[in-house]
Amino acid sequence: xxxxxxxxxxxxxxxxxxxxxxxxxxxxxxxxxxxxxxxxxxxxxxxxxxxxxxxxxxxxxxxxxxxxxxxxxxxxxxxxxxxxxxxxxxxxxxxxxxxxxxxxxxxxxxxxxxxxxxxxxxxxxxxxxxxxxxxxxxxxxxxxxxxxxxxxxxxxxxxxxxxxxxxxxxxxxxxxxxxxxxxxxxxxxxxxxxxxxxxxxxxxxxxxxxxxxxxxxxxxxxxxxxxxxxxxxxxxxxxxxxxxxxxxxxxxxxxxxxxxxxxxxxxxxxxxxxxxxxxxxxxxxxxxxxxxxxxxxxxxxxxxxxxxxxxxxxxxxxxxxxxxxxxxxxxxxxxxxxxxxxxxxxxxxxxxxxxxxxxxxxxxxxxxxxxxxxxxxxxxxxxxxxxxxxxxxxxxxxxxxxxxxxxxxxxxxxxxxxxxxxxxxxxxxxxxxxxx
Amino acid sequence: xxxxxxxxxxxxxxxxxxxxxxxxxxxxxxxxxxxxxxxxxxxxxxxxxxxxxxxxxxxxxxxxxxxxxxxxxxxxxxxxxxxxxxxxxxxxxxxxxxxxxxxxxxxxxxxxxxxxxxxxxxxxxxxxxxxxxxxxxxxxxxxxxxxxxxxxxxxxxxxxxxxxxxxxx
Numbered sequence: 001x002x003x004x005x006x007x008x009x010x011x012x013x014x015x016x017x018x019x020x021x022x023x024x025x026x027x028x029x030x031x032x033x034x035x036x037x038x039x040x041x042x043x044x045x046x047x048x049x050x051x052x053x054x055x056x057x058x059x060x061x062x063x064x065x066x067x068x069x070x071x072x073x074x075x076x077x078x079x080x081x082x083x084x085x086x087x088x089x090x091x092x093x094x095x096x097x098x099x100x101x102x103x104x105x106x107x108x109x110x111x112x113x114x115x116x117x118x119x120x121x122x123x124x125x126x127x128x129x130x131x132x133x134x135x136x137x138x139x140x141x142x143x144x145x146x147x148x149x150x151x152x153x154x155x156x157x158x159x160x161x162x163x164x165x166x167x168x169x170x171x172x173x174x175x176x177x178x179x180x181x182x183x184x185x186x187x188x189x190x191x192x193x194x195x196x197x198x199x200x201x202x203x204x205x206x207x208x209x210x211x212x213x214x215x216x217x218x219x220x221x222x223x224x225x226x227x228x229x230x231x232x233x234x235x236x237x238x239x240x241x242x243x244x245x246x247x248x249x250x251x252x253x254x255x256x257x258x259x260x261x262x263x264x265x266x267x268x269x270x271x272x273x274x275x276x277x278x279x280x281x282x283x284x285x286x287x288x289x290x291x292x293x294x295x296x297x298x299x300x301x302x303x304x305x306x307x308x309x310x311x312x313x314x315x316x317x318x319x320x321x322x323x324x325x326x327x328x329x330x331x332x333x334x335x336x337x338x339x340x341x342x343x344x345x346x347x348x349x350x351x352x353x354x355x356x357x358x359x360x361x362x363x364x365x366x367x368x369x370x371x372x373x374x375x376x377x378x379x380x381x382x383x384x385x386x387x388x389x390x391x392x393x394x395x396x397x398x399x400x401x402x403x404x405x406x407x408x409x410x411x412x413x414x415x416x417x418x419x420x421x422x423x424x425x426x427x428x429x430x431x432x433x434x435x436x
Numbered sequence: 437x438x439x440x441x442x443x444x445x446x447x448x449x450x451x452x453x454x455x456x457x458x459x460x461x462x463x464x465x466x467x468x469x470x471x472x473x474x475x476x477x478x479x480x481x482x483x484x485x486x487x488x489x490x491x492x493x494x495x496x497x498x499x500x501x502x503x504x505x506x507x508x509x510x511x512x513x514x515x516x517x518x519x520x521x522x523x524x525x526x527x528x529x530x531x532x533x534x535x536x537x538x539x540x541x542x543x544x545x546x547x548x549x550x551x552x553x554x555x556x557x558x559x560x561x562x563x564x565x566x567x568x569x570x571x572x573x574x575x576x577x578x579x580x581x582x583x584x585x586x587x588x589x590x591x592x593x594x595x596x597x598x599x600x601x602x603x604x605x
Binding site: 043046047050053055056137139140141142143144145148398399401402403 | 451454455457458459461462463464465466467468470
């Protein structure tokens with residue numbers, strides 16, 4: 001019997017556990033397996049001709065596809081103002097049929113509550129989106145990539161992950177705090193922004209409340225937020241917080257003046273303080289194609305727009321006007337001592353105000369939901385409003401990552417010696433438009 | 437009055453110049469590499485982790501003399517009569533001391549070099565023992581380190597080579 005030839009010893013399969021018993025090293029080894037970028041172009045080679053890069057072409061294609069897809073979706077959905085009104089009518093009849101003894105105001109109150117919850121979710125989702133967008137835009141302006149992993153596609157779930165982290169964070173507070181004020185300050189900063197969104201016309205027949213003095217209402221409510229910020233600075237028992245809060249009070253109160261005065265011509269032209277009426281005043285087209293937006297009224301429109309834009313950036317405490325939370329001077333300004341969800345509320349407030357300011361710019365100067373040409377009216381008004389608003393939100397982010405911070409005395413000079421006088425002059429400039 | 441309007445114009449013009457630059461860089465491709473997923477290969481003369489080939493080393497001690505931080509050590513192999521021969525018994529480099537100056541590679545008289553810089557830049561050490569690499573005859577180029585717990589010399593699996601086959605000068 002022939003002896004079986006000894007089989008060649010099979011090559012043992014690579015066992016990472018045996019090769020590398022230490023878990024830390026295994027982790028490191030698994031994380032450091034990457035593709036080697038050989039022959040990668042240097043920025044000096046790539047930047048003059050970015051289109052030769054395949055990933056660049058792919059990214060541009062994806063962005064274009066997203067834009068076209070969003071437009072197609074909007075056209076498919078159509079106007080949502082009228083269906084929502086029909087839904088309201090249906091709800092009222094249903095409620096009257098089911099509960100005939102319920103007074104009309106209670107039926108309406110439930111509907112208003114539903115609207116408030118919808119507006120609240122606009123603010124929350126806006127916060128989630130804007131934080132991610134800001135991080136991506138700031139990264140790309142600085143030639144970085146920004147969040148890239150969470151959610152699979154360009155880190156789109158990064159903010160959700162950060163929000164969950166904030167939720168489970170320890171709520172550390174200073175021992176010397178003014179306990180009651182410390183707790184109420186974030187709410188006092190956040191609640192007014194929710195109120196501010198009530199009269200904003202998100203599209204045709206799409207405002208939560210049609211208030212006759214909408215502009216006054218919005219500015220009055222946003223003024224209350226200053227109180228929350230000052231209280232946060234005071235109650236934290238921290239010198240940086242206090243300085244930030246006081247600076248914020250000085251800045252916000254100063255910039256509210258040119259902000260309000262810059263839109264006096266728009267109010268005069270529309271003949272109303274209602275945001276809906278202002279949007280209606282901008283309907284129609286000159287010579288059939290040029291939109292009658294207030295921005296296009298020569299001289300007056302542009303000066304108003306510039307002053308309102310600058311004052312809005314200052315009102316939202318953003319760079320170049322972010323002295324209340326100047327990182328290099330005051331650790332984080334008024335929210336230095338806040339952590340967890342209290343900090344998240346301040347953050348949410350800031351981004352909600354950015355969205356609100358952009359929405360107001362779109363409403364006052366760019367016709368709200370009006371299409372730029374009659375041809376494009378097939379795209380519903382809420383989509384136009386949203387795209388205009390997001391464009392100005394983008395401008396806010398763009399300014400933030402371009403400009404250095406103002407010094408505090410120059411900041412005050414700028415509003416009192418430049419913006420405010422010019423907003424008065426602008427009112428004089430608008431006289432011919434009103435009487436012609 | 438003219439100066440006033442001029443200053444306003446200059447302010448806005450400067451503002452728009454800055455905005456133009458940032459917008460341009462926003463739409464240009466990023467230069468960042470997704471590091472653990474994608475890695476850059478350094479240029480050819482990069483001085484990474486030192487590799488050593490015990491098969492070609494002649495044990496001439498020139499690298500020890502050249503080393504400014506005194507991190508190399510070696511012992512020659514001996515004949516049964518106790519005579520040194522041109523082979524190393526062991527060779528060690530302490531990467532805790534090494535300053536990656538390339539002087540050892542420059543003085544190495546063998547062809548190809550017996551000690552040379554690879555392109556590996558991922559030096560990670562979890563303990564001081566791992567910093568000291570030792571080579572005996574037959575050991576791979578990356579060397580081994582002494583594991584005091586297991587009392588054995590271990591090949592550092594965690595050092596990921598940037599090239600599949602490390603280049604040799």
